[in-house]
Amino acid sequence: MFSLNNKISIRQMQALLILDIFGAGIIMLPRKAAEYAGQDAWMAIAAAAVFAVLAVYLMTSAARLYPHDSFVSLVSRLLSKPAGKCIAVLFTAKLLFNCAIELRLFGEILRQTMLPDTPFAVVCAAMIAVSAYAASKGYEARARIAQILLPLIFVPLIFLFVWGLFDVDLSNLLPVFAVKPDKLLMGAARAGTAFSGLELILIAAPFAVRPLAVRKGMIQTVIVIGAFMIFITCVTIAKFGPAEVTRQLWPVLEMMDLIDLPRAFIERQEALIMSFWIISNFAIVNSGLFFSSILLKDTVGKGSHSLYIIICMPVVFAVSRFVLSVEQADRIIDLVFYTLGIGFMIILPAVLLAAAAIRKAGEASAKT
Amino acid sequence: MLSASLDENIKELEDMFADCGDLVHRKFPVGENKDIWLYVAYIDMLVNRDTLENQVINQLMVFSWQTPPKPEALSGDPLSALIDSGVTTADISKVNNLQAAADAILSGDTILMADGSASVLTISTKGWPSRGISSTENEVVVQGSKDAFSESFRMNTMLIRRRIKDTKLKCKQLVVGERSKSSVALMYLEDLTRPSILNEALRRVQSIDIDGILDIGYIEQLTEDDWKSPFPMAQITERPDKASAAILEGRIVIVTDNSPFVMIIPATLNTFFQASEDYYQGWQIMSFVRLLRFAAGIMAVALPGLYIAVAVYHPSMIPLLLLFKMAGARQAVPFPAVFEILLMDLAFELLREAGIRLPRPVGNAIGVVGGLIIGQSAVEAGLVSPFVLIIVALTAIAGFAIPHIKLVNSFRLIKYIILCFSSMLGLLGFWIGTLLVLIHLVSLKSYGFPYLFPFVSGDVNGYSDMKDTLFRAPLFNMKKRPIFARPDHSERIHTSKPNAAAKE
Incomplete structure (x- = not known):
């Protein structure tokens, strides 16, 4: 009936993945995609989504080698124990770093829009504390939170953007197919950063009740996320035009604020939008803390994951204080994605699959 | 263990019940020659006197004299012989130790001991005065049965x-x-x-x-x-x-x-929003009522916190005209908004508590005096703004719309957590408080069922439980039992749409 061992359904895993990906990357996405692809930014995002699907295929193929093994155990089996531990530590560092950067961006947006006088440290500590509390409750509880929060974020957002369609200039999206292939690829690479978080599939796959169904479920999720990204990018570019979009730091936020909702009850929807932003940031930080603690627990081999969450909390807090500006944070996000992100999403699964082929490892091989 | 001597058994039993003035006991002889000594004991008012006297005492004293048991039957266990001829109630049992006999007496049974028998007969004579089946006081419905459980x-x-x-x-x-x-x-x-x-x-x-x-x-x-x-x-x-x-x-x-x-x-949380009446009336109105209850639940928990977050930290969200009115109303109030809310809310809690303890007619008067006079006086004295009064009143009314008092009680506590965070961090605090409550809720389980089922993990039962949540589906459409039932007996309604057969 209901699992008592931290196993979750594919539906729950899908909800979690959507929330994990829906971070700072999304609100900057139209700018990044339009920088190279102009009004064809949506094509760049579509191309990025195709790459993301390929990455999911690779990661789930690697995870299927030993579907019930944890990430550390899988890598250790195929690449030796020390390599497994080193990669797990690197993965942990990447996750915690991502958490810190997301927090920094969140704090900055919050300072600009909602709480100009509240010190960043207070905001940061509050978010880390509530995220850690959620992470400490385990994977099942996190999955249930995602199921509740997902409609809370997406239904109003979709409504907002559909409403925004009434006040856009669709000619801003024309002419289509004007972008050159090299620019399209560059745009796709830039837009790809919005898919940061997909690498969590590698760690999450063994938590599924049916690990072999993870691939199909995750590919469906990436397609849905990609479609949503294309939708909001098209609306944003249609509203502002590609040139204006590339000049804005947070084009999606600007877009949301300009959508003219019937002002019967709410004067400005900025604070409403920030509510969605708070929830998505909470999802990202708690997922970072949770998976980091799982990786550390598996690497060290003892202790509960809650203990490692406590260890990770000050690290995230401290790192988030080091980043100086939004631009710097943006650059770091890109850098981490192009190095470690791609490394975990594509290179590591490819290496694992190659190692398994060479050593004829994997449960399927063992059976034959 | 019991002895065969009645006097010994009586002494031991009466020692156990020493200083228990409500124990009624009597030793008496029965039989044609008054040669069989019996002993009955019970607690006054715990037994039905009619049953005791007509079915037991009368039988033993009169009928055993008129048709005495045969001497050979009495030569064994006299109690067994008396069961067949002297006790006419069906609900009897034999016990072999005095503690069990004492427990039976305390439960409203009558015990019967006989000389020469090492066992005790317990006769079910329970029949204490009770207030009978009264009508419901706390879960009143417009349509539906009126009877309620009692202390019996x-x-x-x-x-x-x-x-x-x-x-x-x-x-x-x-x-x-x-x-x-x-x-x-x-x-x-x-x-x-x-x-x-x-x-x-x-x-x-x-x-x-x-x-x-x-x-x-x-x-x-x-x-x-x-x-x-x-x-x-x-x-x-x-x-x-x-x-x-x-x-x-x-x-x-x-x-x-x-x-x-x-x-x-x-x-599960969902079951606390369900009332019996939901299933007695049409699905349309009851779906509306159900939705209203969920909205009331959210208001009961979140309204004061949301008011503080918006009014104090993000007034730009409020339409300008309303904002001016709110600012005007608050102009003369010397306290911070959060203090205003706390003051009025605690005053309301006090009134509620006083209303429960006082006799009902006075309790109602307290509600009127408190709600109208104190509230209005507080506004006129400039202690609170009328908006705060409205918020506190709405929160309280929302609480009354939820059919389960225990859930309302938990909401009464939880709202202070959200209020506390909102007063410190505005909308961020409101969400942090809400998330903390949500995290707590998702981690709760009742006998293995997630507390937020079917809003989470609804796929386990094919989302059929969603038919009885925010909305209530038509009865004929709720074919499956909720998740609680055994899966092999999940079908409960086999009737299809009304008039479907007639149309065919």
């Missing part, structure tokens, strides 16, 4: 049995409480209840080690899944129809002595 254990089990005339309805009885020796019954439908839940419920009730159970609340608190949580983990009801409906859903109803309430397990 057997009457309560009867009220359920009367609604479910099925031999598969089981009534597993236990005695809990070292001194109170309270009867506790687990009522369930054998073929619907999941064995794992039944075993777990039995284990929890059997593991209660306490001197006395005075109300179902004791059992609720001693068997709940998470004692730290302010949220109720079991439903408490005074309505037999609600308890019976729960049994038909595969859940378990726990009945205990001296409590006019019964407990229903397992429970």
Whole structure:
């Protein structure tokens, strides 16, 4: 009936993945995609989504080698124990770093829009504390939170953007197919950063009740996320035009604020939008803390994951204080994605699959 | 162990009941030659005198004299011989030790001892005065039965049995409480209840080690899944129809002595928003009411916190005209908004508490005096703004719209957490408070069922439980029982759409 061992359904895993990906990357996405692809930014995002699907295929193929093994155990089996531990530590560092950067961006947006006088440290500590509390409750509880929060974020957002369609200039999206292939690829690479978080599939796959169904479920999720990204990018570019979009730091936020909702009850929807932003940031930080603690627990081999969450909390807090500006944070996000992100999403699964082929490892091989 | 000597047994029993003035006892001879000595004992007012005198005493004294038992029958165990000729009630049993006899007396039975017999006959003569079946006081409905459970254990089990005339309805009885020796019954439908839940419920009730159970609340608190949580983990009801409906859903109803309430397990948050009337009236209006209740639930928890977050931290969200009015109203108030809210809210809580303790006519007067006069005076004195008064009143009214008082009580506490965070961090604080509550809720389980089911993990039952959540589907459409029932007996309604056959 209901699992008592931290196993979750594919539906729950899908909800979690959507929330994990829906971070700072999304609100900057139209700018990044339009920088190279102009009004064809949506094509760049579509191309990025195709790459993301390929990455999911690779990661789930690697995870299927030993579907019930944890990430550390899988890598250790195929690449030796020390390599497994080193990669797990690197993965942990990447996750915690991502958490810190997301927090920094969140704090900055919050300072600009909602709480100009509240010190960043207070905001940061509050978010880390509530995220850690959620992470400490385990994977099942996190999955249930995602199921509740997902409609809370997406239904109003979709409504907002559909409403925004009434006040856009669709000619801003024309002419289509004007972008050159090299620019399209560059745009796709830039837009790809919005898919940061997909690498969590590698760690999450063994938590599924049916690990072999993870691939199909995750590919469906990436397609849905990609479609949503294309939708909001098209609306944003249609509203502002590609040139204006590339000049804005947070084009999606600007877009949301300009959508003219019937002002019967709410004067400005900025604070409403920030509510969605708070929830998505909470999802990202708690997922970072949770998976980091799982990786550390598996690497060290003892202790509960809650203990490692406590260890990770000050690290995230401290790192988030080091980043100086939004631009710097943006650059770091890109850098981490192009190095470690791609490394975990594509290179590591490819290496694992190659190692398994060479050593004829994997449960399927063992059976034959 | 008992001796064959009646006097010895009487002495031992009367030693046990020394200084118990409510024990009625008598030793008397029966038989043609008055040569068989008997002894009866019972507690005054715990027994039905009519039954005792007509079915037992009269039988023994008169009929045993008119048709005396045969001497050979009396040569063995005289008590056995008397059972056949002198006691005309069916509900009797034999016990072999005095402690069991004493327990029977204390439960309202009458004991009968005979000289020469090393056993005691317990005769069920329970019949204490009770207030009978009264009408519901706390869970009033417009359409639906009016009878309510009472303090009588057997009457309560009867009220359920009367609604479910099925031999598969089981009534597993236990005695809990070292001194109170309270009867506790687990009522369930054998073929619907999941064995794992039944075993777990039995284990929890059997593991209660306490001197006395005075109300179902004791059992609720001693068997709940998470004692730290302010949220109720079991439903408490005074309505037999609600308890019976729960049994038909595969859940378990726990009945205990001296409590006019019964407990229903397992429970999820969704079940606390359901009232029996929801199923007696049309799905359209009841869906609307259900939606209203959920909205009321959100208001009862979040309204004061949201008001503080928006009014203090993000006034730009408020339409300009309203903002001016609010600012004007607050101009003369010397306190911060959060203090205003706390002041009025605590005043309301005080009134509520006073209203409960006072006699009903005075209690109603307190509500009027408190609500109207104190509220208006506070506004006129400039202690609070009228907007705060509206917020506090709306929050309180929202609480009354929720059918389960225990859930309302938890909301009364939780709202302070959200208010506290909102007053510190505005909308961010509001969400942090809300997320903390949500995290707590998702981690709760009642007998293994997620507390937020079917809003989470609804796919486990193919989302069929969603038909009875924010909206209530038409009855003919709710073909499956909720998740609580055994999967192999999940079908419950076989009727298709009304008039479907006629149209064909």
